[in-house]
Amino acid sequence: VAIAVKDFLPSPESQSNPLKYLGLDIEYKMRPIIGSVVKLGPAQIAEIKKDDIVSKIGNKEINYASDIKNIISKMPNENVFIDIIRDGDLIQLPLKIGSSKDVDGNEIGIMGITFGTSRSFLESISKGAYETYNLSIKTLQFIGKMLTGNMGTENLSGPIGIAQMAGNTAQAGFVPFMYLMALLSISLGVLNLLPIPVLDGGQLTLLGVEAIRGKPLAEKTENLIYTTGALMVGALMIFAVFNDVARFF
Numbered sequence: 201v202a203i204a205v206k207d208f209l210p211s212p213e214s215q216s217n218p219l220k221y222l223g224l225d226i227e228y229k230m231r232p233i234i235g236s237v238v239k240l241g242p243a244q245i246a247e248i249k250k251d252d253i254v255s256k257i258g259n260k261e262i263n264y265a266s267d268i269k270n271i272i273s274k275m276p277n278e279n280v281f282i283d284i285i286r287d288g289d290l291i292q293l294p295l296k297i298g299s300s301k302d303v304d305g306n307e308i309g310i311m312g313i314t315f316g317t318s319r320s321f322l323e324s325i326s327k328g329a330y331e332t333y334n335l336s337i338k339t340l341q342f343i344g345k346m347l348t349g350n351m352g353t354e355n356l357s358g359p360i361g362i363a364q365m366a367g368n369t370a371q372a373g374f375v376p377f378m379y380l381m382a383l384l385s386i387s388l389g390v391l392n393l394l395p396i397p398v399l400d401g402g403q404l405t406l407l408g409v410e411a412i413r414g415k416p417l418a419e420k421t422e423n424l425i426y427t428t429g430a431l432m433v434g435a436l437m438i439f440a441v442f443n444d445v446a447r448f449f
Contacts, residue, residue, distance in 0.1 A: 230265040230315050241312020242298040256283035265315040276309040339390040358440030397429025
């Protein structure tokens, strides 16, 4: 079972904030630097290149990568001028925005780009450790919101949603796809450590209880705990798959 939100955008732009699909609504303050250009996409046709910095779309200033997504998604099939900075020079290029459909069937604009910058090995290790910690905390916050009713259960997605998300992200390139796999691994790792029987976290909890008591639980009690945990996890998986299927109708 994966944590996901229903408004994931199935397009190359989706990878600029794939955490939304994991239910972790984080808007990275990434610089609007082009990390890669999708082959034969609108950006490549407009001769936008890797490492270009987007400064303006039409008459709208761009400060962060998320600004590009927010603007472009509302302009499917429109013609605009995009200002970029390349090697210190300001260049204006005509751009024909492409289009795609989100999971609700709404038409959205796409450019066919990904964002990112190069880092040294040590910087990558540091960034990776920080993101792992940050995502772990956000996953716990998301679970807390669901338990307290601050986020609806329709935000759960199962294997069908994961497959769709992975396929859409793979279209954006190898790096976005691997990034998404890392996000899923971290989220599932955190979920596995929750104190729920049949999960590793539940096992650790029971071992802790036995250590405090100085003796193991009665076999009947232990079986009841594991059966309850299995039913909880099974029900959650069935509900997640139901959500996946419901999104097609």
